[in-house]
Amino acid sequence: MRTRHAVKEPAPDDGLDLPELAPPQWNRHGSTMLDSSWIRIARHMPSLLGRATTLAWRSGPGDVVATVLFNLGSGAATAWALVATTAVLTELFAEVPTPERMASALPSLLLLLAALVARGGCGALAGRAQARLEPKVVLTAERRLLRDATAVELRSFDDSDFHDHLFRSRTRGCDEAGALVRQSADVLTGLVGIVAAAGVLSALHPVLVPLLLLAMVPQWWGASASARMRYRMLLAFTEGHRRKYMLEQLMTSRDSAAEVRSFTMERRLLTEFDRVARRELDVHLGLATRQSMVRLAGDAAGGLVTAGVFAVLALLLTQGVVPIAVAGTAVVAVRVAQGALANALHAVTRVYESGLYFSDLVAFHRQARSLLPRPGLKPAPTGFERIELRDVTFGYPSGEGTALKDVTLTLHRGRTIALVGENGSGKSTLAKLLSGLYTPQKGVVLWDDTDLSEVDGVSLRERVSVIAQDHTHWPLTARGNTVMSSPNDAERLTRAATAAQADRVVARFEHGWETLLDKRFLHGVEPSGGQWQRLAAARSFYRGDDGDAVPLLIADEPTAAMDARAEHGFFASVHDHARRTGAAVVLITHRLASVRMADHIVVLERGRVIAQGTHDELMAGDGLYRELWELQASAYRAPSTPHPGRP
Numbered sequence: 183m184r185t186r187h188a189v190k191e192p193a194p195d196d197g198l199d200l201p202e203l204a205p206p207q208w209n210r211h212g213s214t215m216l217d218s219s220w221i222r223i224a225r226h227m228p229s230l231l232g233r234a235t236t237l238a239w240r241s242g243p244g245d246v247v248a249t250v251l252f253n254l255g256s257g258a259a260t261a262w263a264l265v266a267t268t269a270v271l272t273e274l275f276a277e278v279p280t281p282e283r284m285a286s287a288l289p290s291l292l293l294l295l296a297a298l299v300a301r302g303g304c305g306a307l308a309g310r311a312q313a314r315l316e317p318k319v320v321l322t323a324e325r326r327l328l329r330d331a332t333a334v335e336l337r338s339f340d341d342s343d344f345h346d347h348l349f350r351s352r353t354r355g356c357d358e359a360g361a362l363v364r365q366s367a368d369v370l371t372g373l374v375g376i377v378a379a380a381g382v383l384s385a386l387h388p389v390l391v392p393l394l395l396l397a398m399v400p401q402w403w404g405a406s407a408s409a410r411m412r413y414r415m416l417l418a419f420t421e422g423h424r425r426k427y428m429l430e431q432l433m434t435s436r437d438s439a440a441e442v443r444s445f446t447m448e449r450r451l452l453t454e455f456d457r458v459a460r461r462e463l464d465v466h467l468g469l470a471t472r473q474s475m476v477r478l479a480g481d482a483a484g485g486l487v488t489a490g491v492f493a494v495l496a497l498l499l500t501q502g503v504v505p506i507a508v509a510g511t512a513v514v515a516v517r518v519a520q521g522a523l524a525n526a527l528h529a530v531t532r533v534y535e536s537g538l539y540f541s542d543l544v545a546f547h548r549q550a551r552s553l554l555p556r557p558g559l560k561p562a563p564t565g566f567e568r569i570e571l572r573d574v575t576f577g578y579p580s581g582e583g584t585a586l587k588d589v590t591l592t593l594h595r596g597r598t599i600a601l602v603g604e605n606g607s608g609k610s611t612l613a614k615l616l617s618g619l620y621t622p623q624k625g626v627v628l629w630d631d632t633d634l635s636e637v638d639g640v641s642l643r644e645r646v647s648v649i650a651q652d653h654t655h656w657p658l659t660a661r662g663n664t665v666m667s668s669p670n671d672a673e674r675l676t677r678a679a680t681a682a683q684a685d686r687v688v689a690r691f692e693h694g695w696e697t698l699l700d701k702r703f704l705h706g707v708e709p710s711g712g713q714w715q716r717l718a719a720a721r722s723f724y725r726g727d728d729g730d731a732v733p734l735l736i737a738d739e740p741t742a743a744m745d746a747r748a749e750h751g752f753f754a755s756v757h758d759h760a761r762r763t764g765a766a767v768v769l770i771t772h773r774l775a776s777v778r779m780a781d782h783i784v785v786l787e788r789g790r791v792i793a794q795g796t797h798d799e800l801m802a803g804d805g806l807y808r809e810l811w812e813l814q815a816s817a818y819r820a821p822s823t824p825h826p827g828r829p
């Protein structure tokens with residue numbers, strides 16, 4: 183019988199029919215820009231220009247001074263050129279024979295030429311200073327972002343708010359800081375041009391200034407319409423672009439290449455791509471028509487108003503209100519001012535837009551400041567005889583409920599403690615608290631009598647060696663991946679590599695320890711999962727092999743990808759490490775056969791310690807540990823069943 187709500191099975195060449203995407207972080211201010219009025223933009227302008235100046239001053243004060251001075255110089259040269267134009271026209275229209283007119287106009291002509299050269303030179307030098315300033319500003323913003331991102335406490339990365347701010351700042355904030363400064367300088371350039379034209383015209387005849395303002399109205403309208411058009415276009419294209427990007431990634435990336443083929447997804451992906459691309463093309467064509475209509479209307483309005491302004495000038499001329507030379511200069515000034523205004527208006531909208539994205543960066547810095555470790559903490563103790571957790575409770579900022587609840591246990595120097603429990607029971611969280619990456623919300627972690635919440639995190643982490651469950655594949659050589667930030671020592675490297683059996687991995691690399699472990703580099707190689715794990719284990723043995731300086735070694739699922747021989751060797755090395763260095767070792771693993779060797783075993787369930795003791799003690803009871811142990815052991819003890827169909 184058919185169910186009423188049967189799900190339609192896609193045909194193999196149907197697209198993927200992806201649902202609506204969440205709004206992209208990098209374009210989150212697009213709709214704000216679409217709805218912003220000039221009044222709103224003008225209200226924000228002083229503070230944005232102030233911010234741009236401060237930012238620019240911090241990054242390159244010399245270039246800021248040069249930008250301002252050369253822009254002012256360019257404005258002065260524009261005014262000078264307009265005055266010289268009037269003088270040239272006055273001489274040319276004088277009622278004297280032509281050779282005499284030419285001769286007397288020559289000095290003014292030379293002055294005009296000099297003014298134009300000066301204007302061009304100042305413009306070029308201002309442009310150079312601006313071009314130098316932008317990358318410096320971006321660099322300052324990037325450095326500050328990276329400094330804050332690496333300085334904040336680890337828990338910040340579990341906070342989705344912090345993530346959003348960091349992502350937005352990284353993807354657009356820094357570049358927009360540079361754009362904010364560049365566009366602010368463009369606003370200055372445009373304003374200087376307008377002021378120069380208006381100043382000269384008001385000196386020539388006051389009636390010319392309102393005429394100039396009138397001639398600028400179509401520019402204003404054109405700038406508003408084209409800015410709105412631009413944002414509408416960006417918004418309309420965003421969704422399609424992102425879908426196309428996602429599909430392109432799936433079809434071209436190395437990670438998905440094998441599955442695209444194994445599950446024969448090629449046709450469905452291409453069909454979906456075509457569908458999205460066709461929709462995007464339709465939007466594009468529709469917008470192109472509307473854009474040309476707006477441009478046509480803008481040009482027509484601009485032409486009409488400019489013709490009107492010239493008609494008024496002609497009237498003033500015939501009435502004898504302004505002489506012909508002044509009218510000629512006014513025509514030039516109107517063109518200069520219109521050009522400057524168009525540039526300034528475009529720059530103003532971009533300053534506003536960049537300012538919105540830059541505000542994300544400012545918000546990130548503000549948040550990062552509140553997430554820095556407390557200042558004035560004391561250095562970590564050099565060692566301990568025992569580590570004690572008393573009633574420790576911990577919950578992740580973005581997690582639901584608590585990951586650890588009222589955990590109390592003790593670790594001793596030179597002994598191995600194993601944490602066991604089902605997925606999500608809190609083992610890794612407990613390891614992170616022990617390694618000083620997180621601090622509990624309730625209860626204390628003590629190294630002898632020192633409460634770790636009173637200890638500087640960096641100095642504490644220098645005393646702990648960790649093999650993380652999701653260890654990082656560093657884009658470094660095999661040596662770099664093992665030594666990390668410790669001093670390079672050949673004997674120590676050999677010891678660590680032997681303990682983790684990473685020496686056999688390295689022996690197979692053509693360049694030995696100098697082999698780059700990243701395929702993105704020339705001659706780089708990609709180790710297998712198990713080879714990476716051996717290297718990660720060597721990394722922690724290396725760090726731990728530092729006399730008494732590193733008294734705690736934590737291994738979280740260190741052998742999940744290792745073969746049976748490597749796994750056995752690793753656990754033997756861990757116990758040997760504890761005996762040899764006197765360090766306390768915390769071991770997290772689901773392979774209970776390896777746990778048996780631990781001096782003490784702690785069983786966790788839903789964030790609570792439900793049992794602890796030695797293997798024999800726990801096996802004597804009837805709890806979770808015994809149940810899990812029996813399950814694993816029975817898999818090995820089960821008699822082999824013949825394969826159906828085989829004799």
Ligand SMILES: Nc1ncnc2c1ncn2[C@@H]1O[C@H](COP(=O)(O)OP(=O)(O)OP(=O)(O)O)[C@@H](O)[C@H]1O
Pocket residue numbers: 340578579580581582585603604605606607608609610611612651
């Ligand atoms: N970064 C995080 N943000 C929010 N919740 C988290 C985070 N990491 C872990 N948790 C939650 O904390 C609880 C304990 O997780 P934890 O990783 O400590 O378990 P585990 O015992 O190590 O599990 P596994 O055996 O699968 O590695 C789980 O409910 C998990 O969903």
